Amino acid sequence: MAYSKDQLLARLKDLQIEFSQYEHPAVMTVEAQAKYVGNIGGGLSKNLFLKDKKHRFYIVSALADTKVDMKVLSQRLGLGKGGLRMAPEETMLEILKVPLGSVTPFALVNESARDVALLLDKGFKAQERCFFHPLSNDMSISLNTNDLDKFLKSIGRDPAYVDLEANPAVGKDQPPDLAAFVPSGSTVLPDLPDPASAVQSAGGSHVNANNNCKAATEKAIKPAKDVQNVKDKSAKAVNPSSSFTDAEKFVEEILDRISAKLLSEKLFMQTKEGNIAQQGQELGNEIANRLRKCCYPELKNLATIFKNTAYTQGFHAGKASSLTQCPRT
Amino acid sequence: MDKNEEKQREEEREQVVSPWEVSSSGKIDYDKLIDKFGCQRLDQSLVDRVQRLTGRPPHVFLRRGVFFAHRDLNDILDAYEKGEKFYLYTGRGPSSEALHLGHLVPFMFTKYLQDAFKVPLVIQLTDDEKCMWKNLSVEESQRLARENAKDIIACGFDVTKTFIFSDFDYVGGAFYKNMVKVAKCVTYNKVVGIFGFTGEDHIGKVSFPPVQAVPSFPSSFPHLFSGKDHLRCLIPCAIDQDPYFRMTRDVAPRIGYHKPALIESSFFPALQGETGKMSASDPNSAIYVTDSAKAIKNKINKYAFSGGQESVELHRKLGANLEVDIPVKYLSFFLEDDAELEHIKKEYGAGGMLTGEVKQRLAKVLTELVERHQVARAAVTDEMVDAFMAVRPLPNMFD
Numbered sequence: 001m002a003y004s005k006d007q008l009l010a011r012l013k014d015l016q017i018e019f020s021q022y023e024h025p026a027v028m029t030v031e032a033q034a035k036y037v038g039n040i041g042g043g044l045s046k047n048l049f050l051k052d053k054k055h056r057f058y059i060v061s062a063l064a065d066t067k068v069d070m071k072v073l074s075q076r077l078g079l080g081k082g083g084l085r086m087a088p089e090e091t092m093l094e095i096l097k098v099p100l101g102s103v104t105p106f107a108l109v110n111e112s113a114r115d116v117a118l119l120l121d122k123g124f125k126a127q128e129r130c131f132f133h134p135l136s137n138d139m140s141i142s143l144n145t146n147d148l149d150k151f152l153k154s155i156g157r158d159p160a161y162v163d164l165e166a167n168p169a170v171g172k173d174q175p176p177d178l179a180a181f182v183p184s185g186s187t188v189l190p191d192l193p194d195p196a197s198a199v200q201s202a203g204g205s206h207v208n209a210n211n212n213c214k215a216a217t218e219k220a221i222k223p224a225k226d227v228q229n230v231k232d233k234s235a236k237a238v239n240p241s242s243s244f245t246d247a248e249k250f251v252e253e254i255l256d257r258i259s260a261k262l263l264s265e266k267l268f269m270q271t272k273e274g275n276i277a278q279q280g281q282e283l284g285n286e287i288a289n290r291l292r293k294c295c296y297p298e299l300k301n302l303a304t305i306f307k308n309t310a311y312t313q314g315f316h317a318g319k320a321s322s323l324t325q326c327p328r329t
Numbered sequence: 330m331d332k333n334e335e336k337q338r339e340e341e342r343e344q345v346v347s348p349w350e351v352s353s354s355g356k357i358d359y360d361k362l363i364d365k366f367g368c369q370r371l372d373q374s375l376v377d378r379v380q381r382l383t384g385r386p387p388h389v390f391l392r393r394g395v396f397f398a399h400r401d402l403n404d405i406l407d408a409y410e411k412g413e414k415f416y417l418y419t420g421r422g423p424s425s426e427a428l429h430l431g432h433l434v435p436f437m438f439t440k441y442l443q444d445a446f447k448v449p450l451v452i453q454l455t456d457d458e459k460c461m462w463k464n465l466s467v468e469e470s471q472r473l474a475r476e477n478a479k480d481i482i483a484c485g486f487d488v489t490k491t492f493i494f495s496d497f498d499y500v501g502g503a504f505y506k507n508m509v510k511v512a513k514c515v516t517y518n519k520v521v522g523i524f525g526f527t528g529e530d531h532i533g534k535v536s537f538p539p540v541q542a543v544p545s546f547p548s549s550f551p552h553l554f555s556g557k558d559h560l561r562c563l564i565p566c567a568i569d570q571d572p573y574f575r576m577t578r579d580v581a582p583r584i585g586y587h588k589p590a591l592i593e594s595s596f597f598p599a600l601q602g603e604t605g606k607m608s609a610s611d612p613n614s615a616i617y618v619t620d621s622a623k624a625i626k627n628k629i630n631k632y633a634f635s636g637g638q639e640s641v642e643l644h645r646k647l648g649a650n651l652e653v654d655i656p657v658k659y660l661s662f663f664l665e666d667d668a669e670l671e672h673i674k675k676e677y678g679a680g681g682m683l684t685g686e687v688k689q690r691l692a693k694v695l696t697e698l699v700e701r702h703q704v705a706r707a708a709v710t711d712e713m714v715d716a717f718m719a720v721r722p723l724p725n726m727f728d
Contacts, residue, residue, distance in 0.1 A: 175426050243708075244708050297701070298701060300485070301485055301701055301704070301705055302704075304485045304486075304487065304705075305485075305704075305705055305708045307487065307488070307489075308482070308487070308488045308713060308716075309708065309713065311488045311489060311716060312488065312710070312712050312713040312715075312716040313712075315715075315716040315719065315721075316712055316715075316716070
């Protein structure tokens with residue numbers, strides 16, 4: 001269900017977020033907005049809804065004066081030179097549930113926008129108050145960035161402010177500095193298959209498995225980075241986390257791989273001349289041997305990961321338990 | 330006299346091998362290197378001995394002569410036969426996030442050694458070295474160290490037998506005491522002679538060598554080896570690291586420690602050919618662990634230097650030049666099946682097989698390797714890195 005402007009305002013009040021609201025005719029541009037709220041103190045925001053070639057979405061929210069260079073941003077995100085485009089209007093409606101002219105960080109309150117990345121201009125921090133549309137462009141609300149952060153945290157977002165005008169070098173030795181912002185899961189477009197969602201949930205399990213005092217939000221960004229290193233993984237890709245923490249899934253993974261090899265081996269054997277005559281024991285033995293040989297390194301790899309994962313969880317549990325133990329008197 | 334001097338100078342100019350530079354006007358001459366450095370050739374009898382002692386087939390890198398030189402490996406094996414264990418020590422200078430296959434070679438081999446001999450391993454991440462030599466900030470080099478640790482862990486090391494540490498985190502205590510002991514035994518002139526420092530080099534560089542030397546001594550790791558002062562150390566590394574350990578071996582007896590043994594590899598050639606080692610700054614000189622199957626196929630097809638002839642007819646007649654052919658060289662590193670490799674070399678060398686087919690086979694082998702690495706890498710969490718890097722005892726390290 002899409003959030004309405006009133007629902008959002010009610011929610012802000014519930015969170016005891018202090019804001020001022022200003023109604024005005026619908027405005028499509030910052031210039032138009034400035035006519036109505038420009039001389040009230042505070043920074044006006046321009047909000048861009050962008051997408052990359054892999055159908056991942058971004059809201060870039062900046063002060064009206066901040067120069068945003070899409071080419072530079074694209075590189076800093078690790079998307080190459082021309083990786084970022086303005087997102088089409090349909091996606092704005094579908095994902096952000098707002099019409100043209102109303103893009104705002106507040107749109108992230110919608111469930112459909114959960115995979116949209118948010119980049120906030122660090123320039124906002126220097127302002128006493130900043131203006132955003134509360135899901136509708138016939139109103140502007142102004143609030144302090146601390147209150148914006150409060151809201152974002154309440155919807156499970158980790159507010160991060162970025163110097164949008166910076167233009168650092170990006171190369172093999174200088175990795176893209178904003179790469180962590182790239183969403184790790186695919187979006188909820190209904191027609192696209194969702195192979196990466198399995199990997200997305202892996203990010204979640206990473207966090208759950210180790211319940212310690214490190215900020216969970218920090219970890220929420222890390223899996224995105226881990227996954228980014230695994231380029232072009234196809235739908236048959238392993239769900240890295242639960243295959244290695246859940247014995248059932250681990251065994252299934254192993255059996256999947258053996259079956260796959262077995263089927264391909266069997267085919268190979270059948271097309272080999274003369275072997276069609278071979279029956280039973282001999283054929284079985286040969287298949288068994290080949291299978292061992294070709295599966296061994298792969299399975300060993302999986303088993304080692306399983307062992308290391310189990311040890312890691314135990315290690316951290318042990319550390320945490322010794323911290324919480326009361327000293328004996 | 331003059332003619333010999335001239336010849337020697339000419340030879341020295343032709344080939345440079347040091348921890349910071351590897352280049353040659355032609356192919357690297359490994360025999361000359363062994364002579365110059367004074368280490369031993371790793372011959373077939375040693376490989377057979379390793380097979381006997383470990384009860385498993387020797388690693389492909391041993392079979393194909395990738396690890397081709399050693400110092401005192403026989404002593405390690407003698408001691409092992411008598412029931413005396415040893416530990417492994419290897420490392421990486423985290424200068425970039427992008428790891429290529431050449432970087433993985435020593436780690437793949439070290440993992441085999443850990444599994445085959447059932448011994449513990451310490452891995453040093455020289456973030457301080459890269460901070461100094463590559464002029465990175467302290468934070469950046471520490472960050473790179475942790476990122477590289479993830480790829481290293483993805484090579485399959487056993488967390489119950491492996492301790493990874495970064496210099497910035499670990500130097501101090503017993504480790505530092507050993508560093509000072511070593512430093513006292515090496516004059517400034519000596520270190521200039523070994524590493525080629527000049528008056529313009531800052532003192533950080535000059536005082537770094539002990540940092541890479543002391544992990545060879547078990548007393549540097551009191552949480553692991555306390556009470557085992559005479560535990561031997563085996564160091565798998567690329568041959569350009571030899572100068573550090575020549576210095577270490579010189580110092581060791583003077584401070585009452587065993588000399589570390591070494592097992593050394595040749596360089597993994599760049600895609601474009603055998604004129605040096607792969608460079609992390611040229612993306613087309615190497616296959617990276619983050620490359621997709623498509624990228625791997627593309628790089629091999631476009632950039633891998635071929636020893637094949639210019640036309641199919643000429644190739645069928647003369648066959649390929651296996652000496653300079655990169656795809657065959659890469660296959661000799663990564664194709665497990667000895668028989669298949671022999672077959673390919675024979676057919677390709679005679680002209681029966683074409684470059685395209687060899688490249689196709691290579692692409693398949695490398696893709697499998699890289700994909701397996703990527704699966705493992707994706708499963709490495711920050712918590713896992715913390716566990717590997719925690720200063721903790723390893724009670725099962727010899728199991």
